[in-house]
Amino acid sequence: MTDQEILDLFTATLRDLLMDDAIVLTMATRREDVPGWDSFNYINFIVAVETKLGVKFKVADIEAFENVGAIAAQTKVLLGGSS
Amino acid sequence: MLEWLPNISDFRGELRAATAEQDPAQRLERLARLAQHRLSFLETIQLDRALGSAMATPAPGFASIRLAILASSTVDHLLPGIRIAGLRRRLLIDIHTGNYGQYRQELLDPTSSLHRFKPNVVLFAVAARGTIAALQLGASPEEAEKAVTQSVEDLRALWRKARDTLKAGVIQQTYLNTADPVFGNYDRVVPAAPTRLVARLNDRLAEAATEESVLLLDIARASERDGITAWFDPARWLQAKMEIAPEVAPLYGDLLGRILAAQRGLSKKCLVLDLDNTLWGGVIGDDGIEGIVLGEGSAVGEAHLALQRYAKQLTQRGIILAICSKNDPAIAEAAFKDHPEMFLKRADIAAFVANWNDKAENLKLIAERLNIGIDSLVFVDDNPAERARIRQSLPVVSVPEMPADIAHYVRCLAAAGYFEAISFTAEDRERAGQYAANLEREALLGSAESMDDFLKSLEMTVAYGPFTPVDLARVTQLINKTNQFNPTTRRYTAEDVAGFVQQSSNITLQFRLLDRFGDNGLVSTMILRPDRARPDILEIDSWVMSCRVFGRELENEAMNIAVETARKRGVKAFRADYIPTAKNSLNKDLYPNLGFTPMNEEMPVAGATRWLLNLADYAGRQTQIQRKGV
Numbered sequence: 001m002t003d004q005e006i007l008d009l010f011t012a013t014l015r016d017l018l019m020d021d022a023i024v025l026t027m028a029t030r031r032e033d034v035p036g037w038d039s040f041n042y043i044n045f046i047v048a049v050e051t052k053l054g055v056k057f058k059v060a061d062i063e064a065f066e067n068v069g070a071i072a073a074q075t076k077v078l079l080g081g082s083s
Numbered sequence: 084m085l086e087w088l089p090n091i092s093d094f095r096g097e098l099r100a101a102t103a104e105q106d107p108a109q110r111l112e113r114l115a116r117l118a119q120h121r122l123s124f125l126e127t128i129q130l131d132r133a134l135g136s137a138m139a140t141p142a143p144g145f146a147s148i149r150l151a152i153l154a155s156s157t158v159d160h161l162l163p164g165i166r167i168a169g170l171r172r173r174l175l176i177d178i179h180t181g182n183y184g185q186y187r188q189e190l191l192d193p194t195s196s197l198h199r200f201k202p203n204v205v206l207f208a209v210a211a212r213g214t215i216a217a218l219q220l221g222a223s224p225e226e227a228e229k230a231v232t233q234s235v236e237d238l239r240a241l242w243r244k245a246r247d248t249l250k251a252g253v254i255q256q257t258y259l260n261t262a263d264p265v266f267g268n269y270d271r272v273v274p275a276a277p278t279r280l281v282a283r284l285n286d287r288l289a290e291a292a293t294e295e296s297v298l299l300l301d302i303a304r305a306s307e308r309d310g311i312t313a314w315f316d317p318a319r320w321l322q323a324k325m326e327i328a329p330e331v332a333p334l335y336g337d338l339l340g341r342i343l344a345a346q347r348g349l350s351k352k353c354l355v356l357d358l359d360n361t362l363w364g365g366v367i368g369d370d371g372i373e374g375i376v377l378g379e380g381s382a383v384g385e386a387h388l389a390l391q392r393y394a395k396q397l398t399q400r401g402i403i404l405a406i407c408s409k410n411d412p413a414i415a416e417a418a419f420k421d422h423p424e425m426f427l428k429r430a431d432i433a434a435f436v437a438n439w440n441d442k443a444e445n446l447k448l449i450a451e452r453l454n455i456g457i458d459s460l461v462f463v464d465d466n467p468a469e470r471a472r473i474r475q476s477l478p479v480v481s482v483p484e485m486p487a488d489i490a491h492y493v494r495c496l497a498a499a500g501y502f503e504a505i506s507f508t509a510e511d512r513e514r515a516g517q518y519a520a521n522l523e524r525e526a527l528l529g530s531a532e533s534m535d536d537f538l539k540s541l542e543m544t545v546a547y548g549p550f551t552p553v554d555l556a557r558v559t560q561l562i563n564k565t566n567q568f569n570p571t572t573r574r575y576t577a578e579d580v581a582g583f584v585q586q587s588s589n590i591t592l593q594f595r596l597l598d599r600f601g602d603n604g605l606v607s608t609m610i611l612r613p614d615r616a617r618p619d620i621l622e623i624d625s626w627v628m629s630c631r632v633f634g635r636e637l638e639n640e641a642m643n644i645a646v647e648t649a650r651k652r653g654v655k656a657f658r659a660d661y662i663p664t665a666k667n668s669l670n671k672d673l674y675p676n677l678g679f680t681p682m683n684e685e686m687p688v689a690g691a692t693r694w695l696l697n698l699a700d701y702a703g704r705q706t707q708i709q710r711k712g713v
Binding site: 016040043044 | 126129159318330
């Protein structure tokens with residue numbers, strides 16, 4: 001997946017999760033930038049992405065992700081680095 | 084998971100269309116139809132958010148439940164799955180969750196938010212960690228057993244507290260066995276090994292629950308089916324103290340939804356089976372009776388036999404079987420009589436419909452013939468086109484999406500949980516025989532000159548008396564399952580019913596109908612309570628009758644008995660309400676037909692009517708039923 005494809009998937013997932021089609025994610029977006037993206041919905045988001053892509057993030061990574069870009073980068077690693 | 088529900092191609096589009104619906108009742112209907120599909124964890128959350136705004140207005144045809152969850156771990160991620168499972172069954176579930184781990188305080192403090200919430204149902208969802216932590220691995224068998232006893236007794240006290248102070252029904256979740264083996268295979272013989280302790284706790288929990296009439300939400304069993312790795316994710320536990328993995332939340336909700344529905348009499352009652360390529364392999368019309376694949380010797384033949392065996396087991400617990408097949412009726416019936424490998428016999432089938440008509444029409448016919456609601460049917464057919472047709476034209480019928488391989492039919496049908504039970508009574512055990520006897524009664528009716536002749540030839544006797552402790556389970560079951568002959572449709576728990584009996588100013592009556600073909604069992608109950616202002620007037624709070632004995636004049640004889648019993652107590656009059664539902668139109672004229680007169684009072688429910696009977700004016704109804712007091 002390309003960076004853009006991952007970003008699109010993240011955006012669609014978060015829009016569905018929070019029922020908010022106005023959400024636009026960039027690699028620099030942080031959780032606190034998106035209203036409603038609290039710690040509970042962070043877990044929900046992670047689970048939804050894991051289910052869609054068939055990957056599993058490490059707890060250490062989930063705790064450390066600073067922004068969407070960090071999640072995307074780790075997603076690429078888990079998908080085998082192919083782009 | 085939820086593999087028996089059909090997939091949906093454009094969930095997002097359908098959801099958008101449903102939420103855009105202006106009329107709130109229509110919006111809720113559309114959301115309820117979406118809930119009939121196999122939804123992922125994320126789709127379940129989305130549908131739940133849409134439901135949130137639609138739930139505010141009370142909706143006709145939907146029942147409300149107030150559920151409190153008392154948990155020792157995070158349950159927030161489970162709530163959408165619970166609400167959607169409710170929606171799937173036309174139940175709108177309002178949920179209260181306390182702070183996790185605070186449930187004890189909440190329960191004990193009468194001013195807590197839990198008490199203010201006034202739940203009808205309390206679910207205890209606690210983990211076994213405390214019990215395990217309190218024991219050393221080297222503990223003796225006695226010490227281990229003592230710890231288990233202590234845990235279970237502690238819970239028992241909480242159940243009682245919930246029941247007494249909240250007046251709520253109690254559901255206890257079994258312990259998920261999340262512990263890892265310490266000794267390996269040897270774990271099972273070490274008394275204080277955590278995996279063994281949890282298994283023991285669950286055994287003892289089941290015993291205590293039986294004693295206390297508490298229902299079990301058996302996630303321990305469910306997790307055995309899917310594997311503990313599916314149910315418990317250590318990462319989610321560490322991150323958010325979620326004992327149940329979010330991915331299984333839709334299934335968890337469905338398991339709970341089944342119990343809540345069963346408590347309200349919404350479990351399915353009848354399994355309708357197709358014949359060709361469902362009950363046997365091949366097409367009997369083409370292949371002939373000797374050409375169908377059934378029985379030992381072939382994997383396919385054994386798979387069809389396994390489905391027959393499972394269906395037979397269901398009849399032994401009181402589920403009714405019916406056949407709905409596009410076939411020549413003579414050829415179809417011949418298979419039951421003449422095929423040596425047929426496990427199901429013709430007498431196991433309460434309604435047998437084989438013809439070339441539309442199956443939707445035939446399902447209506449089956450429901451009518453069995454005197455049950457069409458929403459009590461589960462329709463199993465290998466043909467996807469027939470399934471789609473029924474879902475389209477009769478959405479209230481449950482139509483499981485069957486697996487492509489017949490080998491998996493039984494597992495799929497069992498996992499779907501359509502026939503969830505909350506008791507297993509003598510009536511359930513005997514129901515199959517009673518339906519077989521009904522076939523004989525029908526044959527008799529066909530040969531009788533008149534209805535009166537028929538009723539006379541049945542040689543009926545009613546055995547009656549007040550409720551006794553032995554009948555409590557059946558009385559409660561009948562009150563909660565009966566929809567058609569039920570003028571007030573009030574649902575009561577076993578404790579409520581016991582409470583009515585204790586109040587000596589009440590009259591409770593139970594009726595058992597016997598005839599020349601056998602005992603129909605306890606088929607009708609009545610609860611009469613004195614009016615607060617006028618104790619010489621009794622109100623018919625609840626009166627239910629099983630559809631199995633409709634058309635036998637039992638309502639007349641029951642009223643004769645009720646009037647005589649009340650007269651002996653000096654009661655002057657009966658007051659009775661008819662509160663219409665989607666299913667009880669049968670009772671619309673029940674009271675005027677029995678000689679009651681309208682009171683013309685303003686009623687809180689549209690279409691409801693209130694009736695009065697001066698007992699002095701009541702002339703006993705003539706019936707063909709003899710009496711026997713018990």
